[in-house]
Amino acid sequence: MSVRVDVNSGWTPEPTLPKPTGRPRLPAHDPFYDPPSGFATLPEGTLLRSREVELAFLGVIRQQITAWQLLYRTSDLNGVAEAGITTVLLPSGVEPGDDRPLLAYQCAIDAVADSAFPSYALRRGAWAPGAVPQLELLVIASALDRGWVVSIADHEGQNGYFGAAREPGYRVLDGIRAALGFGPLGLRDDTPVGVWGYSGGGMASSWVVEMAPDYAPELDIVGAALGAPVGDPGQTFIRLNGTFHAGLPALVVAGLRHIYPGLDKVIEQHVDNDGLRKLDLIEKLGTVAAIVRFARDDFDDYTDIPLADLLATPEVLEVFEDIRLGERTPTCPLFVVQPIHDQIIHIEDVDGQVNRYVDGGAHVTYRRDRCSEHLSLMVLAAPTVLDWLSDRFAGRALPDAGTKTVLSMALNPSAIRGFVALARAAGKVVLGRKLGRNSEPTTIRERVRARNARRLSA
Template sequence: MSIDAIGVVRDVPASGHRGIPPLPSADPFYRPPRGFAAKSPGTILRSRAIELALFGLVPQRVSAWQLLYRSSDMHGTPEAAVTTVLLPEGADPDVDRPLLAFQSAMDAVAEKCSPSYALQRGAKAIGAVTQFEWLLVANALRRGWAVSIADHEGPHGNFGAPREPGYRVLDGIRAALAFTPLDLHAETPVGVWGYSGGGMASSWVVEMAPTYAPELRIVGAVLGSPVGDPGEVFTRLNGTPFAGLPAIVIAALRKLYPVLGAVVRDELTMDGHRFVARAERATPLWAILSLANQKMGDYTTGRRLEEILAAPEFTAMFDDLRLGNSTPACPLLVVQPIHDQVIHMDGVDGQVRRYREGGAHVTYVRDRLSEHFSMLVMATPISLDWLGDRLAGAPVTPDRDTTVWSVLASATGLRGLLEMATTTAKVVLGRPLRQESASTPRMAEERAA
């Protein structure tokens, strides 16, 4: 282990624990060294090899590292961030592989939901979405891709915050490209993928990339059920079986927006304070189960909730959170269930419309038979195939809107489902993810033909 003049640790030994790994707040690896703010965004401050395990229990046969790097919060203030970078076990160093930036639907303030913790062997993160999503990400490794999974909510779990997911992910891509064991380079093609809360984070990534990280070669992004209009989602979900999700957003954003912090502090009953505290500690699954059908309006002491939300300060806050006001430079695939009980299609329609008005290339696929949770799995085959074509340099078809009965109702969807079943069996059994060749232009041309 070597340390430079400002205390930046270049490398640390592999995590050798066999018990429960420490939470990020108790893990020295996450603490930035003195003077890190003077470094350029994306500079690696520290790295270590780690062991991954399905649900913390089944060891995974992949090569995995954590990178601590310099990034920024939503105001541009320097902070340290972490990404987990992956290669298939035994990856051929001579293969010119692409990089996938996957954004997990963290959807929590609780630090145990951070991907860098939840993916580790021994992690206790029951209800963390990242642990389920690993079954999907493994399919990208089978294609021979490198993968980066950033803690895009940062060290404080800022679920729903604008801009900072873009900073953290883009700087994580910079760090991954510079990390020697991945054998990547400045011209490595990068794909972006995320669903639900991960789709929201991915939207910030591609909206900010043209101005914040124009040097990165981001060739395409899949945005699954992105939260195009968080204010609209909050209104729709309040008092529904999914009321726990907007409660988590309140618990996170009250620390970032003074107007919301003042309402929580001064206008909630004691039961309201307990409600927000429970949301702050909860994983997404636990929040949905334990906070279902709760109405924020039942916890206010004076003004009605409708009056509070109509105030100009809240209108400005929701405007700040809304996606689609900057135009991505890369082509996009947006997938959305028509009968989504969490993210209503209207908000996603608006996001797509705003992107197209700005000149973005968007393929928009709406699915009739799926709902929010099933679509995460069902859309994986077409998402990976579409990204594979973009990473391989295949031409993009003209903009179009397509409404289908099911995204699986095609040869590509059914073949992909079978491949996913094989991958899932390997993951559950802890078997090696046999590496298929990384995408090449020849493969993409064959699919396009």
């Protein structure tokens, strides 16, 4: 993938549109998502269109958060131009600029249906039962409460290709570029950027930092927190098939068959009509609905050859190899957290991803948690993750790299204070109160000044 070139294209983005009224349309029926003619000739990250939007917790409780949606030029898996969208957030009443950092937060979309996309699910009036991004707003609130600007890209793209390689990174990185150039946020080209995501969001965040060195080297990504980042989606498929969470690997297959022709050919040849109907149906379901509807479902029941033989075909092995994480080395420091007894993502797969990063020379602080399971660690690790990101924004010394197995991340010495702040921010979301009381712009300003001084001395 070529590096974005800053050229004078003569392109002027459309004026920011006012807040839409009434119930939001699904992305597939919303003309805002349609790119203007000729957009493919523009550089990656070019802002095409913007609008103000109103956010609500669970679509109902109005949030005092200033929000815009940005449509921008990005690329798909094969480098073909497409339009991406990110929702950018600023705490209500907080002035833009003031050297605020930018957090690129990747939601665990984990669905193909566009009702689960953050750009729809976070909006007031959205009907998105079972969409994980609606609940993740409770965690995102803590970043806003610290005064950070937050960018939440639809990293699966407008077709919802859950599990795809590389392109989640392109979409997020180009969303960051668009946000940095969006005047109302008051950001600069050298704004420090942090990356964070958990589970499916951790997988997308892994692609962000793996693709960044070549695709967006100009961005100042100061650190990335990867929570339960999957590691090896192919192995996860094999382990989850036939279990309570069998809907998750089915969602991945439903999305990937559209972008890997070889996989689609194998499915058409060896999966029966009931299996094909299952894949068509699951594309319309949110994450929770897909898990409940297809619990204990076994893909082996839908194939005319043993599943083990189907998974050993060259076309399927090629996909599994392509979507495996850790084959490219990030250049920013990483903080990885993973439950040892995770019922969805096996610890060995994340160990492997971390080891591949370390072998490539990355600085990785890895915490393996004994007492948590998949869902609980997202919350229990959040205070430590937020403090780690805050330290990266402030330019403080990195903690020692290496792997440690801990009893619980909730026992971190600063965790008690962090849980109080986390609960306070989540409470503001539930009550529709203002966020941003614990703003940190002074710390960030000091970091930027120190960085600029280092550059001048060099």
